[in-house]
Amino acid sequence: xxxxxxxxxxxxxxxxxxxxxxxxxxxxxxxxxxxxxxxxxxxxxxxxxxxxxxxxxxxxxxxxxxxxxxxxxxxxxxxxxxxxxxxxxxxxxxxxxxxxxxxxxxxxxxxxxxxxxxxxxxxxxxxxxxxxxxxxxxxxxxxxxxxxxxxx
Numbered sequence: 001x002x003x004x005x006x007x008x009x010x011x012x013x014x015x016x017x018x019x020x021x022x023x024x025x026x027x028x029x030x031x032x033x034x035x036x037x038x039x040x041x042x043x044x045x046x047x048x049x050x051x052x053x054x055x056x057x058x059x060x061x062x063x064x065x066x067x068x069x070x071x072x073x074x075x076x077x078x079x080x081x082x083x084x085x086x087x088x089x090x091x092x093x094x095x096x097x098x099x100x101x102x103x104x105x106x107x108x109x110x111x112x113x114x115x116x117x118x119x120x121x122x123x124x125x126x127x128x129x130x131x132x133x134x135x136x137x138x139x140x141x142x143x144x145x146x147x148x149x150x151x152x
Contacts, residue, residue: 006144007047013140014042017133021125032125036111037063038133040104045137049144053102056134058095060127062102066091067126070112071119079113087113 018038025033041063044054052058073079073087087109095101112121 009140009144010046013046013136016140017042017046017136020136021129021132025125032121033129033132035108035125035129037104037107038125038129040107041102041130041133042137044102044104045133046140049137049141054137056138058100058102059105059134060130061098061100062095062105063108063126063130064122065094065098065100066105066108067112067122069094070109071117071121073109073113074116075119079116084110084113 018034021033021038025031041059044051045059048054069087069091073083077083077087088106091106091109095105108126111117
């Protein structure tokens, strides 16, 4: 297969997905569907779709676990330098213990704690955004598999 086809498909899939999230974020008032870690998530989901780190369970639960930890710290513990460090470590441990490791999600406690997010952040953008990325990744994978088969 041409060495440019898969990177091109991955880039198009990532662009469409992030564009989709941004479009609906501006369309629906008071909604947040995008966060910085999703940029790294689309690299893994579209660029390395067979990786264990790109699987739906890892993407969705990895983001939810680490986001929960971040919001928990904001709401009940606090946000100091040591809190940021501990929450990040807990996020890594939580993903590893649950076998839901997704490296971009490691940034969630930092993002959430530094911006003072509430429990709603777990739903939007974390859950809804992660599910949309996974669904778009699966759709693109179907097209990619068909294209790869047709090219071979």
